Amino acid sequence: MSPVPPRRGLLSGTAWMPYALLLPGLLWLGLFFVTPILTLLSTSLQEGSISTGYRFTWRFANYTNAFSDYQAQFGRSILYAGLATLLALVICYPLAYFIAFRAGRYKNLMLLIVVAPFFTSFLIRTLSWKIILADSGWVVGMFQTLGLLPPGGRLLATSFAVVAGITYNFLPFMTLPLYTSLERLDASLIEAAGDLYAGPVTAFFKVTFPLSMPGVVAGTLLTFIPAAGDYINVRFLGTPSQSMLGNVIDSRFLAVLDYPTAAALSITLMFTILVLVGLYVRRAGTEDLV
Amino acid sequence: MCAEPARRIWFERATQQRARGCLMTQATAPLAAAAAPQLPASNTPSLLFRVWRAITRNLVVFYAFLALFYIYLPVIVVFIFSFNDNSGRYNFTWQGFTLKSWLNPCGVSGLCPALVNSLQIAALSTLGATFLGTMIAFAIVRHRFSGRTATNVLIFMPMATPEIVMASSLLALFLNLGIPTGFGTILIGHILFNISYVVVTVKARLQGMNSALEEAAMDLYANEWHTFHKVTLPLVTPGIISAALLAFALSFDDLIVTNFNSGNTVTLPMFVWGAAQRGVPPQINVMGAAMFLVALGLALASLGMQRRSA
Amino acid sequence: MKGNLAGPAAELRITNLVKRFGGSAMAANAFVAVDNISLTVPAGSFFAMLGPSGCGKTTTLRMVAGLEQPTSGEILLNGNDITHLKPYNRPVNTVFQSYALFPHLTVFENVAFGLRRKNEQNISKRVDAMLELVQLDGYGARRPAQLSGGQQQRVALARALINAPQVLLLDEPLGALDLKLRRQMQLELKRIQSEVSTTFVHVTHDQEEAMTMADTIAVMRHGRVEQLASPIDLYERPATAFVANFLGKSNLLEGRVTGTAGAMLLVETHGVALRLPAANRPAAAAELYVGVRPEKLHMTGTGAPVPAGHNALEATVTDSSFMGVSTQYVVRTAWQQELTVFAQNMGVDGMRARGTAVQLHWDPQHTFAVPRTGSPLETEAEL
Ligand SMILES: Nc1ncnc2c1ncn2[C@@H]1O[C@H](COP(=O)(O)OP(=O)(O)O)[C@@H](O)[C@H]1O
Ligand SMILES: [Mg+2]
Numbered sequence: 001m002s003p004v005p006p007r008r009g010l011l012s013g014t015a016w017m018p019y020a021l022l023l024p025g026l027l028w029l030g031l032f033f034v035t036p037i038l039t040l041l042s043t044s045l046q047e048g049s050i051s052t053g054y055r056f057t058w059r060f061a062n063y064t065n066a067f068s069d070y071q072a073q074f075g076r077s078i079l080y081a082g083l084a085t086l087l088a089l090v091i092c093y094p095l096a097y098f099i100a101f102r103a104g105r106y107k108n109l110m111l112l113i114v115v116a117p118f119f120t121s122f123l124i125r126t127l128s129w130k131i132i133l134a135d136s137g138w139v140v141g142m143f144q145t146l147g148l149l150p151p152g153g154r155l156l157a158t159s160f161a162v163v164a165g166i167t168y169n170f171l172p173f174m175t176l177p178l179y180t181s182l183e184r185l186d187a188s189l190i191e192a193a194g195d196l197y198a199g200p201v202t203a204f205f206k207v208t209f210p211l212s213m214p215g216v217v218a219g220t221l222l223t224f225i226p227a228a229g230d231y232i233n234v235r236f237l238g239t240p241s242q243s244m245l246g247n248v249i250d251s252r253f254l255a256v257l258d259y260p261t262a263a264a265l266s267i268t269l270m271f272t273i274l275v276l277v278g279l280y281v282r283r284a285g286t287e288d289l290v
Numbered sequence: 291m292c293a294e295p296a297r298r299i300w301f302e303r304a305t306q307q308r309a310r311g312c313l314m315t316q317a318t319a320p321l322a323a324a325a326a327p328q329l330p331a332s333n334t335p336s337l338l339f340r341v342w343r344a345i346t347r348n349l350v351v352f353y354a355f356l357a358l359f360y361i362y363l364p365v366i367v368v369f370i371f372s373f374n375d376n377s378g379r380y381n382f383t384w385q386g387f388t389l390k391s392w393l394n395p396c397g398v399s400g401l402c403p404a405l406v407n408s409l410q411i412a413a414l415s416t417l418g419a420t421f422l423g424t425m426i427a428f429a430i431v432r433h434r435f436s437g438r439t440a441t442n443v444l445i446f447m448p449m450a451t452p453e454i455v456m457a458s459s460l461l462a463l464f465l466n467l468g469i470p471t472g473f474g475t476i477l478i479g480h481i482l483f484n485i486s487y488v489v490v491t492v493k494a495r496l497q498g499m500n501s502a503l504e505e506a507a508m509d510l511y512a513n514e515w516h517t518f519h520k521v522t523l524p525l526v527t528p529g530i531i532s533a534a535l536l537a538f539a540l541s542f543d544d545l546i547v548t549n550f551n552s553g554n555t556v557t558l559p560m561f562v563w564g565a566a567q568r569g570v571p572p573q574i575n576v577m578g579a580a581m582f583l584v585a586l587g588l589a590l591a592s593l594g595m596q597r598r599s600a
Numbered sequence: 601m602k603g604n605l606a607g608p609a610a611e612l613r614i615t616n617l618v619k620r621f622g623g624s625a626m627a628a629n630a631f632v633a634v635d636n637i638s639l640t641v642p643a644g645s646f647f648a649m650l651g652p653s654g655c656g657k658t659t660t661l662r663m664v665a666g667l668e669q670p671t672s673g674e675i676l677l678n679g680n681d682i683t684h685l686k687p688y689n690r691p692v693n694t695v696f697q698s699y700a701l702f703p704h705l706t707v708f709e710n711v712a713f714g715l716r717r718k719n720e721q722n723i724s725k726r727v728d729a730m731l732e733l734v735q736l737d738g739y740g741a742r743r744p745a746q747l748s749g750g751q752q753q754r755v756a757l758a759r760a761l762i763n764a765p766q767v768l769l770l771d772e773p774l775g776a777l778d779l780k781l782r783r784q785m786q787l788e789l790k791r792i793q794s795e796v797s798t799t800f801v802h803v804t805h806d807q808e809e810a811m812t813m814a815d816t817i818a819v820m821r822h823g824r825v826e827q828l829a830s831p832i833d834l835y836e837r838p839a840t841a842f843v844a845n846f847l848g849k850s851n852l853l854e855g856r857v858t859g860t861a862g863a864m865l866l867v868e869t870h871g872v873a874l875r876l877p878a879a880n881r882p883a884a885a886a887e888l889y890v891g892v893r894p895e896k897l898h899m900t901g902t903g904a905p906v907p908a909g910h911n912a913l914e915a916t917v918t919d920s921s922f923m924g925v926s927t928q929y930v931v932r933t934a935w936q937q938e939l940t941v942f943a944q945n946m947g948v949d950g951m952r953a954r955g956t957a958v959q960l961h962w963d964p965q966h967t968f969a970v971p972r973t974g975s976p977l978e979t980e981a982e983l
Contacts, residue, residue: 018433018435019435024422028485032479032482033448035463036463091360095353109593115589116589120365121543121581124577129364132363225452229454229546246454263462266455502696511763512717513717
């Protein structure tokens with residue numbers, strides 16, 4: 001009997017096929033993502049100035065200096081991004097729940113209506129928050145009437161405005177994954193669970209929420225990661241005293257031309273986020289998902 | 291096994307409903323047993339449950355509309371101020387109604403060329419990223435190869451990296467290599483950050499596809515090419531289209547990667563970014579409002595088409 | 601019309617077919633899904649492959665269809681080796697387990713798919729004729745999602761049959777249907793098979809389905825063919841304890857051969873002498889299980905006369921359940937083994953109460969024997 005030629009599956013064609021499919025895309029990622037990150041890593045260890053030129057000298061002090069100089073901005077990046085993620089979750093969860101379970105045959109239409117505003121440019125929307133939160137605007141007036149703001153108090157140029165802006169910007173990144181995972185749930189299962197637990201609140205926290213965890217994890221990650229690197233909301237809605245790491249990297253790189261510090265800050269931000277994301281996924285994966 | 295406690299008999303009205311409730315109870319019984327060992331025996335919980343459910347249902351509706359208001363507030367403001375008859379540099383206070391910005395959207399120097407740049411970059415980067423990303427998605431889902439984990443990590447990393455890091459690292463590379471930044475470098479960056487999103491979107495669609503469909507095609511005398519052309523491609527196309535739309539939207543709206551790597555090229559977000567420091571003409575609001583209308587119109591049209599074909 | 605539909609039915613011959621999954625062919629961790637199967641399906645017959653879930657039925661079928669490459673072995677169609685042909689080069693078509701209808705094509709295009717690939721003529725007329733055969737005329741413009749489960753099943757059948765395959769493979773085609781529809785479709789399938797007279801290979805885990813439909817059944821277990829026979833032979837003379845329990849119910853008694861008397865084999869079980877046709881002896885081994893079906897047992901009061909030559913046992917009733925046509929008794933023998941007895945409801949004697957001592961007797965011709973490998977309870981647990 002002749003030996004059977006090895007085959008991997010019906011449509012896989014020849015053995016080099018997957019590599020041919022992967023090569024162009026991975027080459028792109030390697031050339032323009034991996035190499036730049038390595039370049040950034042090497043830049044972060046350079047020494048010198050823009051006038052004298054930069055040389056690679058294993059200067060780890062860039063990191064310690066950058067960290068001690070910009071601790072506050074670093075802390076604010078994580079804090080604002082964390083707050084915005086939490087707020088976005090609180091705002092989007094009921095919205096996604098509503099669309100998934102209560103919108104009936106208008107599901108897709110509702111989803112569309114929710115996502116459509118985000119096709120207006122990110123910057124234009126943020127500018128329009130500037131108008132809404134302006135000192136003479138009706139929001140400030142309403143807050144003052146309600147006693148939430150002292151007379152003469154401001155919303156614009158405060159942490160409130162910055163966090164509100166960041167929250168707003170990433171709402172679709174939270175809503176869509178939440179909707180996708182909620183939509184997959186069997187609505188009758190939740191009703192039955194509600195009946196069994198004899199309380200919708202318990203039922204929600206025992207059944208609905210755990211079952212929607214994949215959406216929660218995806219949504220919070222998709223919100224937190226870009227939020228932590230954002231610098232546009234601070235620029236439009238805040239002041240230097242709200243500045244985040246992104247603002248520092250932006251100005252070090254593009255205005256001051258202090259490349260090593262900017263690179264060290266970028267690398268620090270990247271690794272902090274990777275570690276946080278790793279810890280979070282692990283926790284969500286091992287404890288909350290089960 | 292499926293006995294009806296008294297409290298449920300009056301709770302459910304129709305027999306049919308009761309039968310269904312019973313089935314559901316069975317389906318979730320293991321869940322319930324694990325988490326809540328005893329069921330309350332009295333009548334009150336289900337009455338309470340009904341009242342609660344009525345409240346929470348309407349709460350969710352109320353809350354959803356509140357959230358919608360939050361989402362639409364800036365859009366409404368964008369629309370209103372696109373009709374503002376402002377004279378100063380900043381379009382931040384209402385000064386009267388006019389149509390002149392809508393009638394002359396290109397009246398601000400540099401705005402329309404920036405729009406054209408943005409559209410070109412978005413179209414080209416969508417094309418590139420969709421092409422590269424779709425091939426990767428096919429390789430990952432349909433083939434076995436060594437280095438699979440490394441590939442997945444490589445795909446995931448750009449999504450887990452804040453854009454500013456990606457932007458600054460690209461600039462560091464171009465600076466070190468002495469490559470002048472401009473249209474080409476923006477395009478490189480946009481294709482880069484779009485690839486991962488395309489891979490993820492197309493992969494989801496491919497994985498959700500029943501491989502028996504392709505086997506059925508081959509069983510019905512379709513060779514590899516016909517199977518791909520007549521079955522695989524038509525079934526994956528919706529995934530590729532949504533990936534392309536996502537890529538277009540991300541590219542069209544990108545500021546950060548563009549800002550770092552644009553050289554002298556100005557895209558629409560770059561123009562708005564600059565204008566925010568210098569002065570915001572109402573034409574920018576016209577652009578924003580128009581984008582919203584175009585996106586909404588296209589989406590509604592595609593929804594209508596889905597409805598009709600279904 | 602029939603002339604068009606009827607494929608030149610072919611004989612399917614499988615020899616020493618093996619399929620291993622995972623690892624290389626020699627790896628210790630490889631899982632053997634199909635373990636050296638050899639069988640012949642006569643041209644034009646309705647052949648069933650029956651076995652519990654996971655026994656390798658689908659894998660065998662997929663190898664015949666060309667959707668899976670065998671690790672070793674050969675597949676012959678009318679004597680031609682098709683083992684390594686691509687699926688689209690085999691004159692074989694499949695009705696898939698979950699139908700695998702193309703969701704983006706209409707019913708008409710689904711059915712026409714194979715003909716279009718082969719660039720055949722008169723497609724429209726032939727598709728219409730085929731839809732009529734499966735009683736779906738008028739449904740051509742619909743999408744699969746707009747059909748009921750039973751209708752989808754018919755489309756899947758039509759889509760395969762229209763290509764006039766030499767062998768039609770059906771993988772649990774009725775598995776997703778409810779009981780009533782399943783019975784109806786069983787008859788339908790039989791009708792269609794006799795009309796097109798193609799070779800049908802029908803995979804199922806439902807023994808009743810296999811028994812009512814097939815000319816020949818291969819009972820599979822752990823990737824092997826346990827027994828290949830007609831439904832009657834399988835039922836009356838199961839070759840193994842597994843088959844005896846998988847098809848209907850059996851009472852198996854541990855026995856050892858003590859001798860022969862003419863055409864009869866003498867066996868002793870727990871001190872009771874039993875007789876069975878020597879032809880039913882499975883192997884030369886002295887140790888075996890003696891088997892008898894519950895409906896073959898006659899139950900009488902103790903001391904009642906036993907017909908000459910019948911095998912007889914004493915037992916005590918431990919349980920009974922009245923089922924209308926019959927009553928199912930569980931009785932316990934002196935050696936504490938529980939046996940099942942079906943007593944037909946002929947309105948003669950009443951129910952026997954629990955604890956009643958009874959006598960069981962049966963015709964030795966109704967006695968079979970299977971090899972004593974493993975306990976019969978083990979194979980029962982497997983089901
Ligand atoms: N592609 C595969 N990889 C690994 N194991 C498989 C694969 N396909 C089937 N098997 C295993 O082979 C055995 C037989 O499967 P199958 O032929 O589908 O059984 P059946 O159709 O009789 O239920 C099962 O244990 C199954 O888990
Ligand atoms: Mg199977």
